[in-house]
Amino acid sequence: MSITNDKFLGWQLDTWANILEVIGFLMSIAGILISLFIKSEISRLKTSYIFEKRITAHIKKLESHAGQLNSFLNDYDANRSAIKTEISVCETELTDLLSKVGYLQGRKTRRLIRFIKRRKKRPFIAYSPGSSSALIYFSKHVTRIYETSYNDIWVIYNSLLEVITQMKNFKLNQAKG
Amino acid sequence: MDSVKTTKAIAKINRETKDGKIIWEIDRRASPSLRGDEVLLDNVYVGKITDRMFRLYRYQTKYFVDEDIFHWVDRYRLEIIDVRGNSLWELFDNQAVADLYNTVQFKTADVEGFYKDFLADEDDEHSVLPF
Numbered sequence: 001m002s003i004t005n006d007k008f009l010g011w012q013l014d015t016w017a018n019i020l021e022v023i024g025f026l027m028s029i030a031g032i033l034i035s036l037f038i039k040s041e042i043s044r045l046k047t048s049y050i051f052e053k054r055i056t057a058h059i060k061k062l063e064s065h066a067g068q069l070n071s072f073l074n075d076y077d078a079n080r081s082a083i084k085t086e087i088s089v090c091e092t093e094l095t096d097l098l099s100k101v102g103y104l105q106g107r108k109t110r111r112l113i114r115f116i117k118r119r120k121k122r123p124f125i126a127y128s129p130g131s132s133s134a135l136i137y138f139s140k141h142v143t144r145i146y147e148t149s150y151n152d153i154w155v156i157y158n159s160l161l162e163v164i165t166q167m168k169n170f171k172l173n174q175a176k177g
Numbered sequence: 178m179d180s181v182k183t184t185k186a187i188a189k190i191n192r193e194t195k196d197g198k199i200i201w202e203i204d205r206r207a208s209p210s211l212r213g214d215e216v217l218l219d220n221v222y223v224g225k226i227t228d229r230m231f232r233l234y235r236y237q238t239k240y241f242v243d244e245d246i247f248h249w250v251d252r253y254r255l256e257i258i259d260v261r262g263n264s265l266w267e268l269f270d271n272q273a274v275a276d277l278y279n280t281v282q283f284k285t286a287d288v289e290g291f292y293k294d295f296l297a298d299e300d301d302e303h304s305v306l307p308f
Contacts (some may be wrong), residue, residue: 072194074283158188169180
């Protein structure tokens, strides 16, 4: 009894309060971490569910945009305004797709959206055949600051095909579980 | 098989076809390497790329949704062939191949030339609004 008195009743209540406070604090931190983990798992499940439902439609639309761009590139100069409209619509589609994929999966899509945003603000210059001169090759990075060229549209087209291939692979991987 | 590399290669072939660096011709020889229920549509095109012969065509095949229920879907085939027309390797079918086929049709039909010739004598009077 005297031990109980010493160890418990005799022990300063402050010390017990401090110990319990620390334990409670640690448990609340653990609770926050668990709830954050559960939230991320729920977000992942939700993203995965929406992705499965909508990915086929997105792939079809992106393929349609790629096909249209390809047709317009048959006569680039005559179709410059149509190309500008097409890449704007394509950007909207890619932005919608981005909300349905994970952060790492959406890297290519994000890069393409940024590229399109920058390109469509610049004037679209007429087609000029490429040159093998090193000066012309390096100068394209300078001219890209203030104009959009035939090469830039091809970059967009190629990146769009990569995104389509990537989404098809994701879809296949998801189907396999 | 790397689908990214294949897509990049086909996109490059597409661009060089548009730029006139790769010329495609209609192949009127025996039928290409069709299998099973596949039905050839339109022409078969052949082209030479870095000393290799490529063949490109469109075909229809059955897509079964149930045991006896199907519908016809269009597909495209781009393959490397030998001098006798035998298929050596078939490239992965995707949107890039469909776009390449569209480009090859545009170029071999000389649509640009048609517009140029047909609209060459178009008066300004007819093509510009009067006010």
